[in-house]
Amino acid sequence: MCTRFCLCFLFGILQLHGAEIVLQAGTAQAGTTVPLELRLNPSGSRVAALQFDVDHDPRISVSAVAGPSALNASKTLYAATLSSGRTRFLAAGTNRNLLGSGAVAILNAAVSSSMAPGDYQIRVTNAAASSDAGTAVNLNSAGGWLAVNSAAEEMPSTVFSQLATGNGWNTYYYLLNTTGTAQTASLTFWESSGVPFALPLIYSPESGKSPSLSAGTEVTVPAYGFVAVSSNFPQNAPLRVGWSRMRAPEGIVATATYSHFLPGRAMAEGAVPMESRTPGRFVMSYDNAGGFVTGVALVNDSDTKGATIEVTIRNASGQVLFTNNIILPIRGHLAFAVPDQYPNLSGIRGSMEFREVSGGKIAVLGLRFNPTGQFTSIPVGTR
Numbered sequence: 001m002c003t004r005f006c007l008c009f010l011f012g013i014l015q016l017h018g019a020e021i022v023l024q025a026g027t028a029q030a031g032t033t034v035p036l037e038l039r040l041n042p043s044g045s046r047v048a049a050l051q052f053d054v055d056h057d058p059r060i061s062v063s064a065v066a067g068p069s070a071l072n073a074s075k076t077l078y079a080a081t082l083s084s085g086r087t088r089f090l091a092a093g094t095n096r097n098l099l100g101s102g103a104v105a106i107l108n109a110a111v112s113s114s115m116a117p118g119d120y121q122i123r124v125t126n127a128a129a130s131s132d133a134g135t136a137v138n139l140n141s142a143g144g145w146l147a148v149n150s151a152a153e154e155m156p157s158t159v160f161s162q163l164a165t166g167n168g169w170n171t172y173y174y175l176l177n178t179t180g181t182a183q184t185a186s187l188t189f190w191e192s193s194g195v196p197f198a199l200p201l202i203y204s205p206e207s208g209k210s211p212s213l214s215a216g217t218e219v220t221v222p223a224y225g226f227v228a229v230s231s232n233f234p235q236n237a238p239l240r241v242g243w244s245r246m247r248a249p250e251g252i253v254a255t256a257t258y259s260h261f262l263p264g265r266a267m268a269e270g271a272v273p274m275e276s277r278t279p280g281r282f283v284m285s286y287d288n289a290g291g292f293v294t295g296v297a298l299v300n301d302s303d304t305k306g307a308t309i310e311v312t313i314r315n316a317s318g319q320v321l322f323t324n325n326i327i328l329p330i331r332g333h334l335a336f337a338v339p340d341q342y343p344n345l346s347g348i349r350g351s352m353e354f355r356e357v358s359g360g361k362i363a364v365l366g367l368r369f370n371p372t373g374q375f376t377s378i379p380v381g382t383r
Contacts, residue, residue: 023144031113035196049092059112067103096132158274161365162297167239177221185248194331279382291371307360
């Protein structure tokens, strides 16, 4: 954590350059968390570090992670709580790299379940910036609004337990509207640690949206229509994984398709439906015999509680081989190949049972890979 001195060093005599940071508006239900992008437009200014305060209703808890603009410049995002309704952030580093245009921070706004519906302003104040030469840069700021709906108005939530992009992987979301009126769906993306996952996104023409870089997006699907959304990291970028959540009216049906391109081989693809079930247990088969490998992805879809998942492993005869626990943080995710997680399951078949025992809300995905790298989803049962 940066010291209070470090957090305040940027304030000084400002020079007029016209850089700007803008906090996007958002929509959330009481008792949920929504990511909000804080975007920097240098407008020709040489911005190497910046500091700002976020003023908010005390019933909204604000945290943040560095966005692509900060990460690409090798900057760290520091935070200090000044009061129950004000948090100070500093994006800086031990280098003179310039911050580029784009999301410098992804704010995580957690809305209290007691908040009444309405529009709440989230203000960016006391903004200041420094150049790579150590001189002050004028930094204008604009705040956002958070529209809060009551919990009773919350749209159904569904989960896609795996998101993979980079290193030949891409994830595609296909949204079908089965009703006669246009419907709007929201997608939010989360890293395995539970923090917002900013993705470069591209959309099919039907959405009317331009490419964007965001940890969340809303798309309107025409009546009886169809919209596609996909991640767009370069194929040679390092692999990054996480998961996604969709909130949409019941007339929206969605699938996620994972594609993997291996040089010299045919592209591999597998599709999975959205997961909306909340059973006591999820059960799936595993098959690690004959060169096949089973993959598993687990998600804790809770915004308020971590998850303790009791895993029961059986062989093909139904006999219990062993049990263990997997711990996931709030909005946490874990993906693994079964033989890597449990080496004694190499070369055999059986079943795996997952039971949440601590108040979290989990979802489970299974994938089956053949020796050539092709894969398909595994049906996951409940009981």
